[in-house]
Amino acid sequence: MATESDPLFDSRAASVMNDLGQLAELEGRLAELRTQLARLPESATPLARAGVQLEMARALQVLGRGAEAWPIGRLAFAAFADAQAWEEAADACDVLYQTEQPGSLAALGQGIWLGVTFPIDPEVSVHLLSHVVDDTPDDADGAAVAAAAAAFLADLRAPAGTERDRLVFFANQLLGRVARRHGKVDDQAQFEDWVRRLELDEPDKFLVRLRNVVDVLVQDDWWIDREAIQASLGDR
Numbered sequence: 001m002a003t004e005s006d007p008l009f010d011s012r013a014a015s016v017m018n019d020l021g022q023l024a025e026l027e028g029r030l031a032e033l034r035t036q037l038a039r040l041p042e043s044a045t046p047l048a049r050a051g052v053q054l055e056m057a058r059a060l061q062v063l064g065r066g067a068e069a070w071p072i073g074r075l076a077f078a079a080f081a082d083a084q085a086w087e088e089a090a091d092a093c094d095v096l097y098q099t100e101q102p103g104s105l106a107a108l109g110q111g112i113w114l115g116v117t118f119p120i121d122p123e124v125s126v127h128l129l130s131h132v133v134d135d136t137p138d139d140a141d142g143a144a145v146a147a148a149a150a151a152f153l154a155d156l157r158a159p160a161g162t163e164r165d166r167l168v169f170f171a172n173q174l175l176g177r178v179a180r181r182h183g184k185v186d187d188q189a190q191f192e193d194w195v196r197r198l199e200l201d202e203p204d205k206f207l208v209r210l211r212n213v214v215d216v217l218v219q220d221d222w223w224i225d226r227e228a229i230q231a232s233l234g235d236r
Contacts, residue, residue, distance in 0.1 A: 013199075023063065030059040047088075050079035054088065058095050058139045064100030073099065076086050077107075081224050087120035108132070109217030110224065116149065116210065117229070122157040124161055126150045132213065138181040141198065147175040148200035149210050175200075177179055 003065035033056045040049055057073035060066070073096045080089035093111025097104045108131055115125030154171035158164035179185040183194035199205045 026059050026063055030056060030063070033059065036100040043217040047083050047085060050076040050085075050088070053079075054092050054095065057092070057099075061095055061099050066097055069099045070096065070101045070103075077223065086114050086118040087124060090118075090120055090124050090128065094124065094131075097128075097131060103221060105217045106219065106221040106223075109214040110222065112146075112210070112212050112217070113226065114224075116153070116207065117233075119157055122153050123163075123167055125153050125157075126174075127168060129153075130174055133178055140182070141209075142216075143178050144175075144182050144198050144200060145206050145209045145213060147171075147178040148195075148198075148206045151175045152206075153204055 033052055037049065037052045037056065040052070040215075053072050053076040057069040057076060060069035060072070073092055077089055077092040077096065080086075080092060090111045092188045093107045093114065096107035097111065110130065111128045112125075112132070114120070115128050129146040129150040133143045133150075136146075139166040151174070154164075154168045158167045176185075176191070179191050180195050183190070185191045185194050185196075195201050
């Protein structure tokens with residue numbers, strides 16, 4: 001049994017103190033954001049207000065106060081969507097998903113749809129897709145499709161540099177993890193066979209299947225007019 005003189009006790013105590021310090025820092029940040037929001041002038045743009053609201057929702061979510069974060073995040077999402085600020089809207093969906101509220105799966109699906117449809121920061125898109133991998137059963141094809149999409153988007157959209165290397169590596173590791181749990185893959189030859197068998201090397205096919213994953217997540221709870229957005233994009 002640990003005592004106050006034990007290294008194990010000291011380690012646990014330090015961890016608790018560190019956690020408490022982080023919580024206090026987050027609470028302080030939240031208070032600052034509330035003040036910042038209250039002090040915004042009436043002339044402030046909806047996007048300026050939404051930016052503060054999103055950070056408030058993020059802080060509340062990390063603090064485990066999802067029920068409080070949800071309505072604030074939804075307000076932010078609505079403002080971003082109205083302004084067609086799709087990257088920020090997708091980021092809001094990520095926060096809303098992590099609040100673990102009744103509409104969180106719909107938020108995830110819409111965030112993924114935005115992250116694939118628009119050339120936003122690929123890190124946001126990959127992070128959203130990683131939730132599908134983390135939260136679906138080992139034998140779910142949806143996880144394989146999401147991981148393939150993450151690897152595809154990271155390679156396609158990440159700009160050259162260290163951050164690209166990091167994101168591409170993460171996405172490829174994600175795909176490898178799914179291969180091991182879904183296809184019981186142990187070596188490169190098995191991996192390549194698994195990819196071909198599931199057509200994960202053909203974006204035209206796995207992106208269509210990703211739409212089915214999105215539809216299952218969102219059901220009929222779309223917060224945006226997906227058809228109107230697609231029509232506005234034309235052939236782009």
